[in-house]
Amino acid sequence: MAFRITMQTQLAQAQRNVQGSKALLNAAEQQAATQRRLTVPSDDPTGTAGLLAIGRELAQNAQYSRNVEDGQAWLSTVDSTLTTVTDQLTQLRNLAVQAGSGTNSAASRQAIATQMQAIKSNLLALANTQYLGRNVFAGGTDAATAFSVDTTTTPPTYTYNGAAPGAAAPSVERRISPDTTVRVDADGGQVFGEGAGSVFALIDSITSHISGPAPSNETATYLAAIDGFEATIGGIHSTVGSDMQQIQQAGTALQTARTNLVGQQSAIQDADPAEAILQVQTASTAYQVALAVTAKAIQPTLMDYLH
Amino acid sequence: MGGTISSLQIAYSGLSAARLGIDVTGDNTANALTPGYVRQQVSTSPTAEPAQAGPTPSTAQSGSGVTVTGIGQQGSPLLDAQVRLADGAASASSARSQALAQIEATLAEPSATAVSGGLQSFWAAWQEVSNQPGDPAAASALIGQARALTDQIRTVYQGLQQQWAATYQDLAVGAQQLNADATGVAALNQSIRSATNAGGGAAALVVQRNNLLDQMASLAGVTVTYNADSTVDVHIGGTAIVQSTTVHQIAVAGATSMDGVEPPSDASPHLVWADLPGDAVASLDGGSLGGDISILGAQDAGGAIATTAHDLNTLATSLAGQVNAITVPAASATAPDGTAGTTGHAFFAVGSATAPAALTLQVVATGVSDIGVTGSGAAVGSAADQVSQIGAQPGSPDAAWSAAVVALGINAQTASQQSDLDGAAQTAAVNAQQSQESVDPDQESVNLVAYQQAYEANARVLSTMNTVLGDLMTLLQTN
Numbered sequence: 191m192a193f194r195i196t197m198q199t200q201l202a203q204a205q206r207n208v209q210g211s212k213a214l215l216n217a218a219e220q221q222a223a224t225q226r227r228l229t230v231p232s233d234d235p236t237g238t239a240g241l242l243a244i245g246r247e248l249a250q251n252a253q254y255s256r257n258v259e260d261g262q263a264w265l266s267t268v269d270s271t272l273t274t275v276t277d278q279l280t281q282l283r284n285l286a287v288q289a290g291s292g293t294n295s296a297a298s299r300q301a302i303a304t305q306m307q308a309i310k311s312n313l314l315a316l317a318n319t320q321y322l323g324r325n326v327f328a329g330g331t332d333a334a335t336a337f338s339v340d341t342t343t344t345p346p347t348y349t350y351n352g353a354a355p356g357a358a359a360p361s362v363e364r365r366i367s368p369d370t371t372v373r374v375d376a377d378g379g380q381v382f383g384e385g386a387g388s389v390f391a392l393i394d395s396i397t398s399h400i401s402g403p404a405p406s407n408e409t410a411t412y413l414a415a416i417d418g419f420e421a422t423i424g425g426i427h428s429t430v431g432s433d434m435q436q437i438q439q440a441g442t443a444l445q446t447a448r449t450n451l452v453g454q455q456s457a458i459q460d461a462d463p464a465e466a467i468l469q470v471q472t473a474s475t476a477y478q479v480a481l482a483v484t485a486k487a488i489q490p491t492l493m494d495y496l497h
Numbered sequence: 498m499g500g501t502i503s504s505l506q507i508a509y510s511g512l513s514a515a516r517l518g519i520d521v522t523g524d525n526t527a528n529a530l531t532p533g534y535v536r537q538q539v540s541t542s543p544t545a546e547p548a549q550a551g552p553t554p555s556t557a558q559s560g561s562g563v564t565v566t567g568i569g570q571q572g573s574p575l576l577d578a579q580v581r582l583a584d585g586a587a588s589a590s591s592a593r594s595q596a597l598a599q600i601e602a603t604l605a606e607p608s609a610t611a612v613s614g615g616l617q618s619f620w621a622a623w624q625e626v627s628n629q630p631g632d633p634a635a636a637s638a639l640i641g642q643a644r645a646l647t648d649q650i651r652t653v654y655q656g657l658q659q660q661w662a663a664t665y666q667d668l669a670v671g672a673q674q675l676n677a678d679a680t681g682v683a684a685l686n687q688s689i690r691s692a693t694n695a696g697g698g699a700a701a702l703v704v705q706r707n708n709l710l711d712q713m714a715s716l717a718g719v720t721v722t723y724n725a726d727s728t729v730d731v732h733i734g735g736t737a738i739v740q741s742t743t744v745h746q747i748a749v750a751g752a753t754s755m756d757g758v759e760p761p762s763d764a765s766p767h768l769v770w771a772d773l774p775g776d777a778v779a780s781l782d783g784g785s786l787g788g789d790i791s792i793l794g795a796q797d798a799g800g801a802i803a804t805t806a807h808d809l810n811t812l813a814t815s816l817a818g819q820v821n822a823i824t825v826p827a828a829s830a831t832a833p834d835g836t837a838g839t840t841g842h843a844f845f846a847v848g849s850a851t852a853p854a855a856l857t858l859q860v861v862a863t864g865v866s867d868i869g870v871t872g873s874g875a876a877v878g879s880a881a882d883q884v885s886q887i888g889a890q891p892g893s894p895d896a897a898w899s900a901a902v903v904a905l906g907i908n909a910q911t912a913s914q915q916s917d918l919d920g921a922a923q924t925a926a927v928n929a930q931q932s933q934e935s936v937d938p939d940q941e942s943v944n945l946v947a948y949q950q951a952y953e954a955n956a957r958v959l960s961t962m963n964t965v966l967g968d969l970m971t972l973l974q975t976n
Contacts, residue, residue, distance in 0.1 A: 196937035197529065199928055206924065230601040231906025232913060238906050241607045242899040246888060249617030253624045253885075260628050322629070330876020332631065332831030332838070360876035365624065368889045371882075459607075492942040 197491070204484040211480040215473040222466035228459040237458045244455045251448050254366050258441040261364035264374035265434045267321045272376065272427045275316050276420065282309050282393065283416045289400045290409030299405070303397040310393040314339065317382050327378025328352040329359025336378040337390070345394045350384040352377065366440040372433055376426050382419075389419050503561065504962050510562030511955035514541055517565055518948035522941050529936040533708040535572040536936045537700065542566050570700060572707075574723055576930040581711060583926040585718025585783030587919040592788025593801070594916035596664065597909035600805050603656035606902045612653060612812070613902070615646040616888060616895050623885035626870060630878035631830035636865035643844070643860045646816075654809050654855035661755035661793060661802045668766060668789040669749050671716050675786065676746045676771075678713045679731065679739045682706055686728035687742045693727040713738075718783020734779040736770070746771040747778055756853055758795040758803050765794040801908065806855070808901035813858040816894040817845035819887050824862075827869030827880035842867040 193199070221227060231238040288294070289302045318335045319326050328336035333351035340347045352359035359379055363371035382389050396412050399405050518539045528534040544561040605611045609618075622639040629635040685706040692699040706729070713719045713731060717738075722730045724741060731739040738745050751766035752758045758765050767790060768778040781787045794800030796807040821843045828838035847858045862868045870881040888895045 193929065193932040194937070196932060196935045196940070198935035198937075199931045202928070202931065228607075230598070230909070231604075231606055231902055232597070232601060232909035233906075235903050235906035235910055238607055239899060239903045242613050242895075242902065245607060245609070245613060246617055246895060249614075249621055250889065253621040257624065257628060323632075324629075330878065332877055334835060360879075362876060363879075363882075364628065365882055365885075368886065492939040496942060496946065 197488075201488060204480075204488055207480045208477070208484055211473065211477040215470070215477045218466070218469040218473040221461045222463075222470045225461050225463065225466070226459055227461040234458070240458050241455065244451050244458070248448065248451050248455070250368070251444055251451060255441065255444050255448070257364045258366055258437055258444060261366070261372055261374040261437045262434065262441070264321050264326060264362065264364070265430055265437065267319060268326050268374070268376050268430050269427070269434065271316050271319045271326065272381070272423060272430065275313060275381070276423055276427070278309050278312050278316070279389075279416060279420050279423070282306060283413060283420075285309070286396060286409060286412045286416060289396070290407050290412075292407070296403070299400045303401045306393050306397045310390055310397075313382065313393075314390060317378055324362075325352070325378075326362075326375050327381060329375060329377060330362045331360065337382065337388075339390070345391065345398065348385060348388045348390045350379045350382070350388070352379055355384060364437070366437060366444070370440070372437050372440070374433065374437070376430060381423055381426055392416070392419075501962065501966060505959065507559075507562035508955050508958040508962060510544065510564070511958065512952060514539070514563045514565055515948045515952035515955060517568075519945065519952070521568055522944045522948060525936045526938065526941050529938060529941075531704070533704045533711070534936070535570045535700075535704065535707075535934045537568050537570055540566050540569050568698065568700075570703070572703075572934050573930070574721075576926070576933055577707065577710075578721060579926045580923075580930045581714030581719070581721065582783075583919070583923040584711065584715045585787070587916070587923040588715045588785040589718065589783050589788035589791070590912065590916040590919045592785045593792060594909070594912040596660070596788075596792040597801050597905065597912050599660055600657065600801060600905060601909050603653055603660065604805070604902065604905070612646070612649050612809075613895065613898060615642075615649045616816075616898070618642050619646045620885045620888040623881050626868065627878040627881035627885060630870045630881060631833070631865060633865045636862075636868055639868065640860055640862055640864070643862070647813075647845075647858050647860060650809055650813055650855050650858060654806060654853065657802050657806045657809070658755050661806075664789050664792055664802070665753065665766060668786060668793065671786045671789065672747055672749050672768060675713060675716045675738070676744075678709045678716070679744045679746065681709045682713070682729065682731060682739045683742045683744045685709070686739070689727050690742075699727065714784065716784045717781060717786045734781055736779065748774070750774070750777075755802060755806060758793065758800065765798050765800060766790060801905075805901070805905060806853070808898065810854040812894050812898050812901075813847055813854040815897065817847035817854075817858060819894065820844045820884055823872075823880050823884050823887075824869035826872075828871045829866055829868055830870055830877060832866060838866075838871060840869060842869045844868065 228234050228237050228241065285302050285306055289299060294302070314337060317327055317337045325331075325333065325336040329352040331352055336350065336352055338349050338351060340349070350359075359377045361373045361377070362375040364374050365371045383391075385391070392412075392415050399408060521537050521539050525536050541563050544564045546558045546560050606613055608614055619639075619642045622635075622642040625635045626632075626639050685702055689699045689702045689706065692702065710719070710721055710729070710731065714721075717733050719738065720732045722732070724730060726741075728741045729739070730737050730741065733747075736745075738747065747768045748771040749766060750769045751764045753766070768781055768786065770776045770778065781790060791799070792801050794803065796803040824842055824844045826840060827842075828840045829842055831838050842862060844860065844862045845858060846861045847854050849857045868881075870879075871877045872880040872883065887893050890896075
């Protein structure tokens with residue numbers, strides 16, 4: 191059906207054309223100005239699903255990265271503490287060897303005992319090392335200190351507060367992925383021993399033995415006990431080292447993942463600047479053409495030629 | 498040859514027909530921009546030659562001039578009906594599309610400041626608490642995030658309530674408008690019938706009636722049938738709202754607030770016949786009223802606003818349920834003075850008999866001493882870590898909300914496409930109607946020239962007859 195063209199249909203058509211070009215221009219300008227291709231879910235529902243998932247993963251990624259930093263701080267605290275503990279044990283061993291020498295006078299044995307007590311105090315302080323107010327050797331408990339001393343008894347009693355006697359302490363974990371956690375503390379009960387079996391009780395028994403009037407030479411027994419602690423601590427220390435390595439790698443992996451996620455997010459929601467500007471140019475040209483054509487088309491009527 | 502007087506009559510009939518033509522052209526031009534005006538055209542036919550008297554017709558006879566048979570409107574009921582049909586569909590889909598776009602704007606997804614972003618920050622805050630279980634600062638940050646999240650949910654829900662109320666208002670006003678239009682159509686039916694019966698023209702009244710009919714079509718997608726007595730009947734879904742001069746008014750029934758359409762009460766707003774309350778207006782799916790009703794419907798009837806509100810309520814309930822399920826059995830952190838942590842601390846409270854979940858969701862935890870962070874027999878902070886992982890689990894509030902947002906996006910996209918299609922169909926229908934019915938100045942100019950020339954030619958005939966008669970008279974006087 192050939193339509194009859196009247197002034198009104200022509201004007202309506204011209205208005206629609208101008209309006210359409212203007213709407214396209216507006217959309218193109220909006221996209222170029224915001225640099226966003228997706229502003230509401232209906233722009234791209236599938237992309238929205240992706241964006242929401244990516245947003246969630248990015249938030250998790252940021253949190254896991256903070257966890258990694260926190261975990262690294264915990265582990266380096268544990269690591270440096272264990273290094274100092276090993277140094278103290280080496281000194282203790284040297285003193286024990288010295289005490290075993292038969293040439294010691296009572297006064298020098300007393301001096302050695304005093305030095306050993308000083309080392310015990312150091313070790314006790316090290317065992318109660320804290321990071322941001324939390325004990326690094328008390329496991330995941332709320333205990334005020336990892337080890338407490340009761341000096342009212344003779345010899346003093348040492349209690350490990352990290353766990354029930356004989357039980358393993360719950361570990362402090364940091365989450366580095368949805369299904370992976372890394373241990374960031376060390377079990378104080380294993381490192382320092384518990385109760386009568388602790389390194390503190392050992393030092394007490396050595397000092398009380400060598401402070402006696404004519405002590406027998408128990409050097410071999412003591413050295414074996416000290417070596418036992420050193421070996422245990424060495425093992426734990428290497429575990430801490432490998433945990434540090436793991437958390438370090440996790441941190442790197444999180445950074446890589448973050449870069450990828452941001453890239454994916456941008457690919458879904460961001461407009462390509464070059465394309466956006468080109469679209470604005472095209473739409474602007476189309477709009478101007480529509481205006482020019484309309485101005486030309488609607489001006490003359492037959493009236494202009496009838497005189 | 499007829500008598501001289503009849504020759505003058507012929508010339509006069511031509512003159513008056515040409516002058517009527519100029520009048521109609523003038524009327525057309527004057528109403529060129531009047532909405533709903535249908536261009537008119539003079540139709541003429543030759544006047545039959547007078548019957549010959551006498552037994553033997555001798556001379557050949559000319560006709561007796563021109564007769565105006567009528568002033569015809571160039572309207573087409575078919576094109577009008579197509580425009581009304583397209584109007585009804587376009588109004589409905591445009592209302593739906595706009596409503597969905599508004600819901601999208603209310604949700605403001607996807608963004609870090611929307612509910613999805615609030616959930617992400619909330620889970621992250623739990624992770625911080627897991628790292629620093631006894632730290633009051635981490636606990637305060639968590640409670641702050643949780644309050645921000647409940648505020649976001651409440652604000653979005655209130656936005657939906659406002660939209661529902663505004664749409665309902667629109668529906669009520671539209672229904673009144675429809676009743677007023679129906680009354681107007683019935684009154685015009687009466688006037689047009691009287692005018693037609695009296696033999697007069699009713700073009701102006703028909704234009705008025707057409708405008709009302711167009712408005713009714715746009716409101717409720719009505720169909721129009723033309724009766725023999727120049728009146729029209731107007732139907733919605735097969736039942737007459739206007740029958741010749743009788744009007745059946747409509748009224749709005751059903752829930753009057755968004756919470757009223759939440760299942761199980763689900764009495765969606767709908768139209769009923771005012772004289773037969775309880776009798777719903779059947780199959781009203783066209784027009785802006787049809788669009789409004791489908792938007793206002795209950796969630797199980799696919800109402801867009803109630804569906805999103807339902808999603809928000811589900812989010813609030815499942816958020817509170819899943820978080821509390823972990824925090825209630827978990828113990829809070831040991832106080833700095835060594836007091837052991839206690840169990841039984843709900844983090845969220847939700848639900849009441851009268852208000853929807855999204856509005857009642859609130860944070861009941863107040864600080865580090867009443868946030869359950871430690872699972873039984875496990876390390877301090879383990880329960881908090883478990884809570885922080887809820888968001889990543891299948892069946893999480895986040896996953897359900899994402900699905901809801903995506904479903905809304907798909908609906909809005911489909912509605913927008915449908916609206917574009919209906920808009921294009923409406924444009925095409927209006928274009929076809931206008932090309933048939935609208936006035937074109939060029940054509941009127943041509944007609945004007947033609948009628949002017951016809952007038953001049955007939956005047957010429959008249960003056961010729963005058964001269965001929967004058968000659969004859971002079972001849973008689975001189976003899």
